[in-house]
Amino acid sequence: MLAKTPPPPYYAVIFSSIRTEVDSGYGETADRMVELAHEQPGFLGVESARNEVGVTVSYWKDLESIKNWKANTEHLAAQQSGIKNWYAQYVTRIAKVERDYSFLKE
């Protein structure tokens, strides 16, 4: 399902990554982080897919919400495991959504 976001402006966190071959709880933690993100103030939605590359975009009300999410204790532990075990490479980009448009087949 695509994220149902409000009219712009709002923020996007684009997390692009390449995995290692290490599993050690990756799937469970990834699922838990999505669940936990939904509980955070200012969370607007998330869209995610992975093939050769993984692209997860989460949407947030403002920079303050993103800052709080980044500093969440359980999320910090997951970030540490990500660096130690799961990711060969990643880039996180913080972006302000200025415009959006959509299509829904009738």
Next chain:
Amino acid sequence: MLAKTPPPPYYAVIFSSIRTEVDSGYGETADRMVELAHEQPGFLGVESARNEVGVTVSYWKDLESIKNWKANTEHLAAQQSGIKNWYAQYVTRIAKVERDYSFLKE
């Protein structure tokens, strides 16, 4: 491979979609659009994955580059086919990347 983008600011086009079951040349056109995007002035890179949802993020120097890409004749034809055949739903978001940080395992 992750996109190698310059220091911010630059722009991201986040294209999130859900496919129909119609194929009719989808893969070939998707590949061709990536190839064509690489030839456009201001193109900085692209990251893409698809499972239940598809998320493609392309990066651009400025809004002018995005405007020109959107109006590219071959791309316009692909957009029309997308609406007619390939997509049940999509959202395009134009966002200004303000910050980024990255990790590369040693």
